[in-house]
Amino acid sequence: MNPREISENDGADACLVEAALHLTGLCDRFELAEMLGWSLTRLERALGHLGTRLDGSAVCLVRLGREVRLAVREGAAPPDTLACLTQRGQMRTELTAAEAARVLDLIRERLTDPHASPRADTAADDDVELLERGVLVPDAMTEAAGPSLAAHPDVYFALGLCPMPVAAAVPHRPDPPSLPSAGDPWARSADGRHVAIPLDDQGAG
Amino acid sequence: MRPPRVIVVLDRHDDTAFTQCALAAHRIGAGIMTIHPSPGRLGTAHLARDLLVALGKDAEQVTDASGIKAEEPAWRAGAAWTIAYRIRTVAVLRAHLLRQEHWERLLAFQYTAGVHLLLFCHSQDVPLEVNRTLAGAPHTITDDLAHVIELLRPAPSEPGPDEDEPAPPAVPASFPIVPRTAVTRFRADAWRRLSTGEYEAVDVQYRYGLQAGCAWLARHPEYQDATPDEPVLAPELLPRYLSPRESAQAHAYASDTYGITPSRSVITALLCVGRERPARGRYPRYPYAWRDEAGLQVFLSALVADCPSPEASCARVRGAQAGLLLHGMLLAVPRDLRTAKGPGLTGAALTEPVCSRIGEHLPNPVTAAALAITLAAGVPLADLGVLRIASVGAHAEAVRANGAFAIPPAARPLLIAARTFRRLNGAREEGRLLVGPRGAEGLVPATLEEDARACGLSVPEQTPYSENPFPPPLAAWHLKARCWFVADPLHGPRQPDPDLGRVA
Numbered sequence: 001m002n003p004r005e006i007s008e009n010d011g012a013d014a015c016l017v018e019a020a021l022h023l024t025g026l027c028d029r030f031e032l033a034e035m036l037g038w039s040l041t042r043l044e045r046a047l048g049h050l051g052t053r054l055d056g057s058a059v060c061l062v063r064l065g066r067e068v069r070l071a072v073r074e075g076a077a078p079p080d081t082l083a084c085l086t087q088r089g090q091m092r093t094e095l096t097a098a099e100a101a102r103v104l105d106l107i108r109e110r111l112t113d114p115h116a117s118p119r120a121d122t123a124a125d126d127d128v129e130l131l132e133r134g135v136l137v138p139d140a141m142t143e144a145a146g147p148s149l150a151a152h153p154d155v156y157f158a159l160g161l162c163p164m165p166v167a168a169a170v171p172h173r174p175d176p177p178s179l180p181s182a183g184d185p186w187a188r189s190a191d192g193r194h195v196a197i198p199l200d201d202q203g204a205g
Numbered sequence: 206m207r208p209p210r211v212i213v214v215l216d217r218h219d220d221t222a223f224t225q226c227a228l229a230a231h232r233i234g235a236g237i238m239t240i241h242p243s244p245g246r247l248g249t250a251h252l253a254r255d256l257l258v259a260l261g262k263d264a265e266q267v268t269d270a271s272g273i274k275a276e277e278p279a280w281r282a283g284a285a286w287t288i289a290y291r292i293r294t295v296a297v298l299r300a301h302l303l304r305q306e307h308w309e310r311l312l313a314f315q316y317t318a319g320v321h322l323l324l325f326c327h328s329q330d331v332p333l334e335v336n337r338t339l340a341g342a343p344h345t346i347t348d349d350l351a352h353v354i355e356l357l358r359p360a361p362s363e364p365g366p367d368e369d370e371p372a373p374p375a376v377p378a379s380f381p382i383v384p385r386t387a388v389t390r391f392r393a394d395a396w397r398r399l400s401t402g403e404y405e406a407v408d409v410q411y412r413y414g415l416q417a418g419c420a421w422l423a424r425h426p427e428y429q430d431a432t433p434d435e436p437v438l439a440p441e442l443l444p445r446y447l448s449p450r451e452s453a454q455a456h457a458y459a460s461d462t463y464g465i466t467p468s469r470s471v472i473t474a475l476l477c478v479g480r481e482r483p484a485r486g487r488y489p490r491y492p493y494a495w496r497d498e499a500g501l502q503v504f505l506s507a508l509v510a511d512c513p514s515p516e517a518s519c520a521r522v523r524g525a526q527a528g529l530l531l532h533g534m535l536l537a538v539p540r541d542l543r544t545a546k547g548p549g550l551t552g553a554a555l556t557e558p559v560c561s562r563i564g565e566h567l568p569n570p571v572t573a574a575a576l577a578i579t580l581a582a583g584v585p586l587a588d589l590g591v592l593r594i595a596s597v598g599a600h601a602e603a604v605r606a607n608g609a610f611a612i613p614p615a616a617r618p619l620l621i622a623a624r625t626f627r628r629l630n631g632a633r634e635e636g637r638l639l640v641g642p643r644g645a646e647g648l649v650p651a652t653l654e655e656d657a658r659a660c661g662l663s664v665p666e667q668t669p670y671s672e673n674p675f676p677p678p679l680a681a682w683h684l685k686a687r688c689w690f691v692a693d694p695l696h697g698p699r700q701p702d703p704d705l706g707r708v709a
Contacts, residue, residue: 097492104692154393165393
């Protein structure tokens with residue numbers, strides 16, 4: 001096999017492994033090699049080729065022990081923008097079974113015993129991520145008794161358990177273009193209900 | 206119901222009232238059909254074509270390529286459509302001009318289709334030629350116009366399997382683009398981002414999905430088995446010494462008194478919280494998987510089957526997710542639902558006009574069913590694997606093959622006709638449902654796309670038909686949906702208030 005053929009094969013392999021990482025997210029390298037039907041050597045060569053090809057792009061290859069994934073390169077966008085985009089992406093994330101259980105338990109607790117003191121033993125591992133995704137919020141009702149969490153009002157609205165959502169649940173938005181109110185882009189519109197924001201995350205996809 | 210009968214109607218004086226009576230009675234939807242035999246003493250294949258025309262088929266489409274131009278398949282197709290359209294009475298005009306072989310065919314058709322057959326003879330007596338044929342078949346003769354009018358009166362229609370369910374709300378032609386966020390904030394995002402009118406349009410579909418989800422669970426045996434009937438009423442609202450009946454009365458009072466306040470929906474929920482599912486042996490109570498995956502698939506595909514807009518489909522699915530969450534159930538669907546393939550997204554809404562068009566342009570029941578199934582599933586026909594006659598549900602309400610999907614009511618006659626046609630052709634239950642004039646290959650992909658164009662429709666891009674015994678990966682979104690019991694229900698077993706959580 002001449003060097004040119006090797007290079008072309010590596011290019012094809014790199015494309016394939018890039019597609020695989022897009023589809024699988026974080027992936028164990030042994031598992032990835034098995035999925036692709038490759039030897040580990042071939043996978044490492046393809047990953048090396050992919051890493052080189054991604055130099056200078058906004059995406060990079062991240063290796064965490066045996067695992068590998070694609071990630072947005074540090075500095076690819078201003079931190080605020082990155083945080084906002086990350087949060088937007090997270091809003092699309094569906095609940096897992098454990099997360100749904102946690103959210104429903106909190107709703108049930110609130111409905112059955114709204115003024116109960118927070119129970120330290122009920123905190124769940126997923127709480128941090130649910131907070132980041134805006135599914136849970138710090139509970140204002142039990143603030144005096146200690147820190148605790150509640151389902152976001154949007155969740156209550158989604159379930160028909162409250163008649164109105166909060167007006168502004170998207171706190172970060174770095175560049176709100178052409179909104180009706182320059183001072184407060186998330187203020188209610190003239191009809192007293194809500195503002196129409198460009199559906200930048202609602203295109204095809 | 207009366208047993209099917211053969212009635213010879215003698216119009217001795219060629220009274221136009223008899224003909225007018227038969228013509229006026231013709232209404233496929235009411236189960237009555239009137240056939241006009243072509244003039245001239247033609248073969249029985251022509252009479253079969255007249256039957257197909259009376260059934261609303263385009264005569265121009267009854268070609269060699271359709272596979273039902275020949276005599277036998279044409280009569281079978283006629284019988285299959287007659288059964289599928291639930292036609293009870295068939296009137297044949299100018300029967301006195303037909304030959305013996307026509308009468309024999311008609312009697313065989315009457316037996317196969319199980320219809321009342323009224324043979325109009327505009328003559329003094331039954332033609333001598335057919336006396337011998339009639340002698341072998343139980344029949345009656347009448348010349349009483351009033352009796353004929355009575356015979357041609359539509360019978361009360363029988364309700365279909367799901368006709369008691371609320372009709373889905375209409376979807377406006379210009380349906381807004383809905384948020385792409387998950388169920389937890391979909392509705393709130395729609396409220397924040399859309400205009401009042403747009404939000405209302407989305408929320409109508411969302412609330413329909415929510416109620417449909419609640420209703421589906423409430424009558425599902427798996428859910429009923431897992432969930433106690435009696436809710437434990439919210440204890441903190443009322444003194445604990447009250448009996449359950451007194452508590453219920455107090456809650457009803459609170460609900461009636463404060464029904465129009467914002468607390469109404471919370472009160473509605475409070476009436477139901479506290480119902481706890483029993484532990485399941487040595488396993489932790491939650492989460493555990495929903496077992497009836499096929500039922501879930503049918504429910505989800507039925508939910509969006511009539512949606513002409515994928516955006517409206519997304520709104521209904523989000524609503525259904527919310528409805529199931531109220532019952533402590535997590536319904537997980539593909540994250541990028543809008544770009545997924547499958548029912549309500551990449552197929553077509555099989556409405557009454559669309560199905561009528563398919564039935565009119567595609568007189569071969571199998572061809573019509575192939576197109577309807579492809580549109581209902583929203584994925585290439587080949588992806589569904591081998592569809593067998595037994596794959597079609599009893600009332601054609603669903604097809605279960607490589608995954609299950611619902612068939613909208615308007616399209617069900619197309620599948621029933623195909624199933625009947627194949628049975629009349631001698632196929633067994635495990636036989637293929639979709640066999641074209643040139644075998645299975647005759648249906649996809651080229652002819653299916655052509656057939657769709659003939660009906661003014663388009664189908665998802667087709668892939669070559671494969672004899673691979675291993676079914677292809679599941680492509681449709683609803684086949685990837687999964688459901689888990691994750692918590693005790695927040696909601697009771699009864700139907701939710703239609704205005705639950707509606708923004709005033």
